[in-house]
Amino acid sequence: MAIPMPIQQDIRRYDRQGMPHARIARELGVDCGTVAKYAGQDDCSPQPKRDRRFGRKTDAYAALIDQMLEADRMMPRKQRHTARRIFDRLVAEHGFDGSYSVVRRYVKEWHETNRESSHGYLRLEWDPGVMQVDFGVALADVAGVERTVHFLVATLPYSNMRYAVAMPGENAECLCSGLSMVFERMGGVPSVLVMDNATGAGHRDCLCSIGD
Structure with missing residues (x-):
């Protein structure tokens, strides 16, 4: 069934505003496949096939996007650019007037082309009362100086609550001190603790005060 032109225009307008496709579908009463079909179209008139890997709107910004994604290789995984963040930066910093969907397609294709080797994984099922504990790092501005900050992350996978x-x-002192603060914040303790990576948990070479 043909989609009326006003709905096609609404799909493209909402997509340019960055609205998720699922929400566009709900707002306009169409399915997600229809949204995906029309979201990236600038003109619904029949177009000749183009010999392009990516949408034409991203061609002028390809070097900028590549630079962001290449720089991400040196950043902690949780601080890397998402397609949404790249789209927002292109709009705010470079006047990009294309849709979010063409940026998302470009980023997806870039990652597929530059995919890093990865390891397999198993899906885990968690019971209530089990806490998973791990350390991570992030770059932070501390008194005007960029520093690498360690942080303890405690997750209750059953409820997806995180601290x-x-x-x-x-190390051991930091682990105990961090868990003490987490338990105080929670107002209780879990029945089971699972250390994701306990390599440094037995070391005692760092100053971390543990509350009484």
């Missing part, structure tokens, strides 16, 4: 505490290191 994070900044720490000066990743």
Whole structure:
């Protein structure tokens, strides 16, 4: 069934505003496949096939996007650019007037072309009362100086509740101090603790005060 032109125009307008496709579908009463079909179209008139890997709107910005994605290789995984963040930066910093969907397609294709080797994984099922604990790092501005900050992350996978505490290191004192603060914040303790990576948990070479 043909989609009326006003709905096609609404799909493209909402997509340029960055609205998720699922929400566009709900707002306009169409399915997600229809939204995906029309979202990236600038003109619904029949077009000749183009010998392009990516949407034409991104061609002038390809070097900028590549630069962001290449720089992400040196950043902690949780601080890397998402397609949404790249789209927002292109609009705010470079006047990009294309749709979010063409940026998302470009980023997806870039990652597929530059895919890093990865390891397999198993899907885990978690019971209530089980807490998973891990350390992570992030770059932070501390008194005007960029520093690498360690933090303890405690997750209750069953409810997807998370707690994070900044720490000066990743050893036994920091682990105990961080967990003490998390438990105090929670108002209780879990029945089971699962350490995702306990490599430094037995080391005692860092100053971390543990509350009484």
